Amino acid sequence: MFLEDVIVLENINISNNYFLLKVLTKKLCTNAKAGQFFMIKSNDNSRILRRPISLHNIDGNILEFYYEALGSGTYEISNLRPNDVINIHGSLGNGFSTTPINKNIVVIGGGIGIAPMKYLIKSLLPNNNITFIAGASDSHSIKIVERFNFPNVHNIITTLDGSTGITGNVIDALNPILEKNNIDLIYTCGPFKMMEAVARLSHKHNILCEISLEERMACGIKACVGCSIITKNGMKKVCYDGPVFNSLDIIEENIGGTNE
Amino acid sequence: MNNNLNLNFLGIDLNNPLLTASGCFGYGLEYKDYFNPNELGAVVLKGITLEPRNGNKGIRIAETPSGMLNCVGLENPGINEFKKLLPSIKKEISIPLVANINGSVLDDYVQLAKKIELIKEIDIVELNISCPNVKDGGMAFGSNPKMARHVTHEVRKVLSKPLIVKLSPNVTNIVEISKIVEEEGADAIALINTLLGISIDIKSKKPLLGNVMGGLSGPAIKPIALRMIYQVSQQVSIPILGMGGISSTNDAIEFFMAGATCISLGSSLFSNPTLPLEIKQGLEKYLNDNGIDCISSLIGLAHPDNGVSYRERIKL
Ligand SMILES: Cc1cc2nc3c(=O)[nH]c(=O)nc-3n(C[C@H](O)[C@H](O)[C@H](O)COP(=O)(O)OP(=O)(O)OC[C@H]3O[C@@H](n4cnc5c(N)ncnc54)[C@H](O)[C@@H]3O)c2cc1C
Ligand SMILES: Cc1cc2nc3c(=O)[nH]c(=O)nc-3n(C[C@H](O)[C@H](O)[C@H](O)COP(=O)(O)O)c2cc1C
Ligand code: FES
Numbered sequence: 001m002f003l004e005d006v007i008v009l010e011n012i013n014i015s016n017n018y019f020l021l022k023v024l025t026k027k028l029c030t031n032a033k034a035g036q037f038f039m040i041k042s043n044d045n046s047r048i049l050r051r052p053i054s055l056h057n058i059d060g061n062i063l064e065f066y067y068e069a070l071g072s073g074t075y076e077i078s079n080l081r082p083n084d085v086i087n088i089h090g091s092l093g094n095g096f097s098t099t100p101i102n103k104n105i106v107v108i109g110g111g112i113g114i115a116p117m118k119y120l121i122k123s124l125l126p127n128n129n130i131t132f133i134a135g136a137s138d139s140h141s142i143k144i145v146e147r148f149n150f151p152n153v154h155n156i157i158t159t160l161d162g163s164t165g166i167t168g169n170v171i172d173a174l175n176p177i178l179e180k181n182n183i184d185l186i187y188t189c190g191p192f193k194m195m196e197a198v199a200r201l202s203h204k205h206n207i208l209c210e211i212s213l214e215e216r217m218a219c220g221i222k223a224c225v226g227c228s229i230i231t232k233n234g235m236k237k238v239c240y241d242g243p244v245f246n247s248l249d250i251i252e253e254n255i256g257g258t259n260e
Numbered sequence: 261m262n263n264n265l266n267l268n269f270l271g272i273d274l275n276n277p278l279l280t281a282s283g284c285f286g287y288g289l290e291y292k293d294y295f296n297p298n299e300l301g302a303v304v305l306k307g308i309t310l311e312p313r314n315g316n317k318g319i320r321i322a323e324t325p326s327g328m329l330n331c332v333g334l335e336n337p338g339i340n341e342f343k344k345l346l347p348s349i350k351k352e353i354s355i356p357l358v359a360n361i362n363g364s365v366l367d368d369y370v371q372l373a374k375k376i377e378l379i380k381e382i383d384i385v386e387l388n389i390s391c392p393n394v395k396d397g398g399m400a401f402g403s404n405p406k407m408a409r410h411v412t413h414e415v416r417k418v419l420s421k422p423l424i425v426k427l428s429p430n431v432t433n434i435v436e437i438s439k440i441v442e443e444e445g446a447d448a449i450a451l452i453n454t455l456l457g458i459s460i461d462i463k464s465k466k467p468l469l470g471n472v473m474g475g476l477s478g479p480a481i482k483p484i485a486l487r488m489i490y491q492v493s494q495q496v497s498i499p500i501l502g503m504g505g506i507s508s509t510n511d512a513i514e515f516f517m518a519g520a521t522c523i524s525l526g527s528s529l530f531s532n533p534t535l536p537l538e539i540k541q542g543l544e545k546y547l548n549d550n551g552i553d554c555i556s557s558l559i560g561l562a563h564p565d566n567g568v569s570y571r572e573r574i575k576l
Contacts, residue, residue, distance in 0.1 A: 001293045001294075003294065039531075041531055042531075043481075043570065045507075046325050046326045047323065048326060048328060048478050048479065048527060048528070048530070049321075049323045049505075049530060049531060050530070050531050073323075089533070135514070215318065216322070217321065218328060218330070218527070218530040219284075219528075219529070219530045221286075221290050221291070221293075221531075221533075222286060222290055223284065223285055223291065224284060224286075224321075224328060224330070224332070224530060225283070225286075225306070225320075225332050225335045226320045226321035226332060227313065227320075227321070228314075228315060228320070228332075228335055230314060230317075235314055235335060236317075260347040
């Protein structure tokens with residue numbers, strides 16, 4: 001875990017409110033793992049909390065974030081220009097299991113939940129057989145996937161409005177795959193309702209499913225208990241015990257998250 | 261001058277007057293990757309209750325201008341599990357440990373105080389009668405003079421360890437309550453806990469926080485904390501542990517000048533985990549630059565009599 005001032009290299013407007021931020025790091029990427037996140041400090045002191053943003057990709061000592069400008073904090077980040085300096089804390093949280101070998105894996109990202117999937121695919125790809133389903137409402141919210149140029153990954157795109165890929169949601173794409181193939185593992189991040197549907201389908205097929213949750217966070221290091229949720233194994237902190245959980249551990253009714 | 265930050269607080273020699281605010285520093289070891297906790301004066305641990313509590317459901321954190329609301333609701337593993345944590349905490353933390361105790365009814369506080377009295381790892385007790393995030397008890401004790409008197413009295417009877425009573429700023433007359441807990445045997449007063457507030461989600465048209473109301477902390481509450489410490493320190497004869505939005509060395513100096521003997525760092529740790537080191541160095545530099553021997557000579561300097569009578573009353 002590090003606290004580091006990093007230099008902005010690029011902040012690319014991918015489409016609409018979606019951005020790709022690249023920063024030059026010294027130590028920040030050391031031991032960072034797919035599914036972990038970083039907390040970005042505002043340069044405006046009136047915003048006293050850091051913003052949690054997932055690790056999107058690592059390229060040497062360049063760290064990349066894919067984010068949506070939604071509120072004041074992420075708008076501020078979207079205004080960063082090359083050579084600006086920001087302070088980042090991380091890497092934080094547990095991350096996805098990246099040790100499987102010779103498995104058939106489906107990776108499912110919905111909307112901004114696509115963010116952690118690039119580095120996840122990169123980490124799993126050398127040893128596994130991967131299908132990637134990216135779902136969103138329209139072609140703008142999925143444009144980032146054009147930059148996922150992995151060889152040997154079976155890519156499926158779904159949009160609700162049919163502007164690109166299959167018309168429908170990720171479940172429409174996942175169903176036939178589970179019917180026809182032997183899938184060992186499913187990883188998902190996206191709106192809670194989507195992850196819930198993915199998890200139910202995984203449970204039905206007896207497939208291990210990892211889901212990545214979101215909660216409001218203050219400290220990011222299990223000190224404030226702000227991000228605690230009830231799980232089947234008791235109270236867990238999303239910032240520390242998560243954000244990635246085995247889908248079986250999550251008691252749906254009690255998730256207090258922003259994705260409800 | 262290397263040791264000009266040390267001071268005696270409640271009969272205990274502290275390396276410096278920097279403590280942590282309960283609930284913002286976990287159980288002491290969460291920040292050890294960022295600084296050695298023994299750099300502090302003492303560590304105030306997360307609030308505990310007799311029985312385990314899951315805390316409040318739903319969203320617990322909301323950012324507000326220069327501040328934040330929380331409604332964690334005292335999630336904690338309960339005193340029995342807490343006891344089991346202490347040996348591992350003690351292994352790494354050699355400075356004094358402060359337990360923050362909470363209850364819903366008077367008897368909870370008394371039972372908890374009795375148990376804490378027997379725990380050798382705990383040096384000081386902070387009686388929290390100001391938590392705004394629990395349905396019954398909590399803040400009710402701190403905002404009602406009669407109840408504040410009663411709970412302090414009963415806890416004092418079963419506790420020989422130094423007792424700090426942590427007060428709620430959600431009252432009209434903070435001096436009155438402070439004098440009452442002093443009369444009942446509090447060794448120090450902690451000021452301030454969080455202020456009650458709400459935040460509304462305009463999309464759902466409903467309060468954002470799971471518990472509707474939350475406690476406001478951070479720089480937004482600093483002027484209120486300073487005002488209360490300034491008022492209370494002129495009327496009592498016991499030391500004050502000051503807190504509320506401290507985020508820099510200058511803030512810390514203001515708190516001492518208002519009348520705080522020690523200070524606690526809270527919400528500002530979240531975005532700046534190394535703040536204690538920054539303030540420690542800042543204070544050393546301030547004292548050296550100004551030719552001041554000892555941090556305690558700053559206490560109450562902003563009072564009309566420059567704090568002379570207050571420092572005398574608290575025997576500094
Ligand atoms: C582990 C984790 C990983 C994330 N990864 C990404 C990512 O890769 N890309 C991306 O675009 N977004 C991601 N998010 C969501 C992102 O943190 C929020 O969109 C962002 O904090 C909103 O800040 P704001 O100032 O723009 O919005 P505001 O609504 O103004 O924020 C106010 C407060 O609420 C918090 N908040 C608001 N929405 C969320 C949310 N959905 N989750 C957590 N806190 C929230 C903010 O952090 C801030 O403290 C992630 C969240 C978590 C918990
Ligand atoms: C997330 C959070 C949890 C807290 N938990 C406790 C607690 O358990 N007991 C307590 O006495 N005060 C608790 N407090 C209040 C703080 O100790 C402190 O009094 C208050 O936050 C003001 O200081 P600050 O502005 O520096 O944070 C909590 C505050 C926050 C932000
Ligand atoms: S964000 Fe503080 S405990 Fe998770």
